[in-house]
Amino acid sequence: MFLFRIRRHRHPLVAGIVPALLLTACAHVAEPPAASPGVAAGERGFAGGVVSVSHPLAARAGADTLAGGGNAVDAAATIQFVLNVVEPQSSGIGGGGFMMIHLADERRTLIVDSRETAPAAASADMFAGMDFRQASTSGVSVGVPGTLLGIELALERWGSMTLAETLKPAIELARDGFAINRHLAARTADPRAALYPATAARFRGDDGTPLPPGHWLKQPELARTLALVAVGGSAVFYRGEIADAIVAAQRQSLIGDDGRGRMTQADLAGYRPRVRKPVEGHYRGFTIQSMPPPSSGGLTLLMMLRLLERYPIGGDDAGWGFGGRHTLHVMAEAMRLGFADRAAWMGDDDQVPVPVAGLLSDCFLAPRGALIDLGKRMATPDAADPWPCHEHGAMSGDEASLAAQDEAKGTDTTHFTVVDRWGNVVSFTSTIESAWGSGIMVPGYGFLLNNELTDFNLTPRADTASGDPGSNDVAAGKRPRSSMAPTMVFRDGRLVLAYGSPGGSTIINSVLNTTLNLIDHRMDLATAIAAPRFSVTSARGTIRCEAGLPDDAITHLVRLGHEFGQDVDPPRCDADIGSVQAIAIDPESGRQHGGADSRRQGTVIGLP
Numbered sequence: 001m002f003l004f005r006i007r008r009h010r011h012p013l014v015a016g017i018v019p020a021l022l023l024t025a026c027a028h029v030a031e032p033p034a035a036s037p038g039v040a041a042g043e044r045g046f047a048g049g050v051v052s053v054s055h056p057l058a059a060r061a062g063a064d065t066l067a068g069g070g071n072a073v074d075a076a077a078t079i080q081f082v083l084n085v086v087e088p089q090s091s092g093i094g095g096g097g098f099m100m101i102h103l104a105d106e107r108r109t110l111i112v113d114s115r116e117t118a119p120a121a122a123s124a125d126m127f128a129g130m131d132f133r134q135a136s137t138s139g140v141s142v143g144v145p146g147t148l149l150g151i152e153l154a155l156e157r158w159g160s161m162t163l164a165e166t167l168k169p170a171i172e173l174a175r176d177g178f179a180i181n182r183h184l185a186a187r188t189a190d191p192r193a194a195l196y197p198a199t200a201a202r203f204r205g206d207d208g209t210p211l212p213p214g215h216w217l218k219q220p221e222l223a224r225t226l227a228l229v230a231v232g233g234s235a236v237f238y239r240g241e242i243a244d245a246i247v248a249a250q251r252q253s254l255i256g257d258d259g260r261g262r263m264t265q266a267d268l269a270g271y272r273p274r275v276r277k278p279v280e281g282h283y284r285g286f287t288i289q290s291m292p293p294p295s296s297g298g299l300t301l302l303m304m305l306r307l308l309e310r311y312p313i314g315g316d317d318a319g320w321g322f323g324g325r326h327t328l329h330v331m332a333e334a335m336r337l338g339f340a341d342r343a344a345w346m347g348d349d350d351q352v353p354v355p356v357a358g359l360l361s362d363c364f365l366a367p368r369g370a371l372i373d374l375g376k377r378m379a380t381p382d383a384a385d386p387w388p389c390h391e392h393g394a395m396s397g398d399e400a401s402l403a404a405q406d407e408a409k410g411t412d413t414t415h416f417t418v419v420d421r422w423g424n425v426v427s428f429t430s431t432i433e434s435a436w437g438s439g440i441m442v443p444g445y446g447f448l449l450n451n452e453l454t455d456f457n458l459t460p461r462a463d464t465a466s467g468d469p470g471s472n473d474v475a476a477g478k479r480p481r482s483s484m485a486p487t488m489v490f491r492d493g494r495l496v497l498a499y500g501s502p503g504g505s506t507i508i509n510s511v512l513n514t515t516l517n518l519i520d521h522r523m524d525l526a527t528a529i530a531a532p533r534f535s536v537t538s539a540r541g542t543i544r545c546e547a548g549l550p551d552d553a554i555t556h557l558v559r560l561g562h563e564f565g566q567d568v569d570p571p572r573c574d575a576d577i578g579s580v581q582a583i584a585i586d587p588e589s590g591r592q593h594g595g596a597d598s599r600r601q602g603t604v605i606g607l608p
């Protein structure tokens with residue numbers, strides 16, 4: 001196996017956490033194949049539950065919830081609310097997400113979709129004349145938030161604690177404060193932290209300078225808002241004073257009247273989370289469940305895995321194995337094909353039919369896979385037509401403008417995974433889209449509003465001449481296409497792995513890299529997460545890669561015609577892609593394991 005450069009711990013252990021039960025993200029190269037996917041040989045694991053989260057304070061709160069008798073859904077609610085406080089730039093009640101829940105007793109997986117929606121007054125051309133930056137920093141990009149209602153629904157149906165109980169740690173941290181980590185400190189230097197006065201007042205110093213690591217951050221307005229919700233439930237957010245404040249806040253714009261948000265009190269009162277079934281596919285004997293539309297994450301992942309399955313990705317032959325030149329080439333080509341079809345066909349299928357079965361069929365994927373040539377980079381692929389394979393009919397299309405939009409986007413968002421003592425698992429990705437979302441904080445209420453509507457096509461694509469359905473064009477009440485991909489892996493019907501990542505459209509590729517590392521390269525969780533990632537998020541195919549991939553493989557890719565968007569030769573692998581938090585369960589022993597990502601402050605806490 002190729003030995004990649006090992007990432008070092010970048011953060012001290014948080015005080016107060018019992019070291020024996022805490023495994024911060026670390027990396028070591030896998031020894032012999034693990035007995036169970038993701039489990040290092042000799043690693044004992046836990047039986048009382050495991051949390052894997054991108055911030056130690058949120059991990060601590062989740063572990064305390066499990067230790068107090070809560071289940072995975074209770075812990076997930078607690079973690080998400082604390083993340084709103086300690087990673088306010090990444091997710092929160094002003095945003096949305098996908099909570100994937102596996103119920104161990106029922107052996108059933110479901111998704112609480114709390115994706116934001118476009119307001120009733122939204123229209124396909126509402127971003128006309130705006131570039132991404134303009135659109136994404138004004139109220140026009142704010143979708144109707146879903147996180148709070150999604151969590152409330154999950155707690156009511158599958159939790160054992162009240163909303164108020166799960167809010168308590170977040171309220172205390174917001175009120176009493178905490179020392180910000182270097183990730184949040186760095187983000188306060190982002191101009192988006194200071195575009196609007198309420199945001200700058202909280203996340204910049206008195207003189208307007210960024211906050212240093214270790215700064216003690218108190219958020220009294222957020223504490224008050226969460227306390228209001230603890231007493232009144234989601235109703236106080238979706239109706240009444242907080243709803244009025246959200247509507248007023250999203251009327252702010254940096255670009256005049258066109259940039260003002262169109263959300264009304266009726267949009268907030270009418271928001272509904274949806275409970276969905278995962279999309280499912282198979283890879284080398286494992287069953288993979290992931291996000292259905294309105295996310296493109298699961299479908300694109302399953303398509304790419306199917307395209308890659310015929311190659312000896314984990315093999316010892318020259319050019320294969322981790323970081324091998326053939327491995328990286330076929331990964332790039334599968335990503336380019338997957339993203340070409342994603343651009344044309346994926347969106348909110350409550351509004352526009354998505355040919356899920358067609359896209360995942362061998363009828364569709366076999367000719368797509370035949371385009372991959374080990375000896376050269378394929379020409380930029382158009383989307384192909386999955387409808388004949390789905391028993392319908394339709395088109396093809398050019399994705400250039402969409403690719404440019406995807407590449408301009410932020411890569412914030414957050415992912416965490418929890419398993420409880422009963423074996424229930426939650427894999428939850430949530431977001432306010434860009435770091436700091438739209439940049440708009442709701443004055444007096446202390447939470448940031450998302451800019452999720454920029455996940456729609458900024459320029460409409462629907463075209464009857466070409467047959468492009470405009471799957472991801474803006475429409476009233478529609479959910480913007482996501483890339484979020486909380487994922488679960490099963491063997492013989494038992495859940496063995498669960499993970500996900502933030503990172504905009506790179507989410508899908510971080511999950512793909514992790515899947516290949518765990519299944520093909522037989523790495524344990526820590527190694528699979530630490531391994532350098534490789535990503536292409538458009539059919540045109542500009543590669544981004546992390547340090548540690550072998551130079552000779554990168555040089556080979558250049559020779560085949562791959563593009564890195566750099567003037568240097570050989571191109572540098574210096575990207576920072578994703579932040580994967582994962583759990584594994586040994587199906588024989590039931591022992592539970594966790595792995596977290598040192599690209600952020602990933603923290604695992606297990607309970608004996």
Ligand code: GLY
Pocket residue numbers: 413431432433434455481482483484504505507
């Ligand atoms: N906000 C990231 C996504 O939905 O893909």
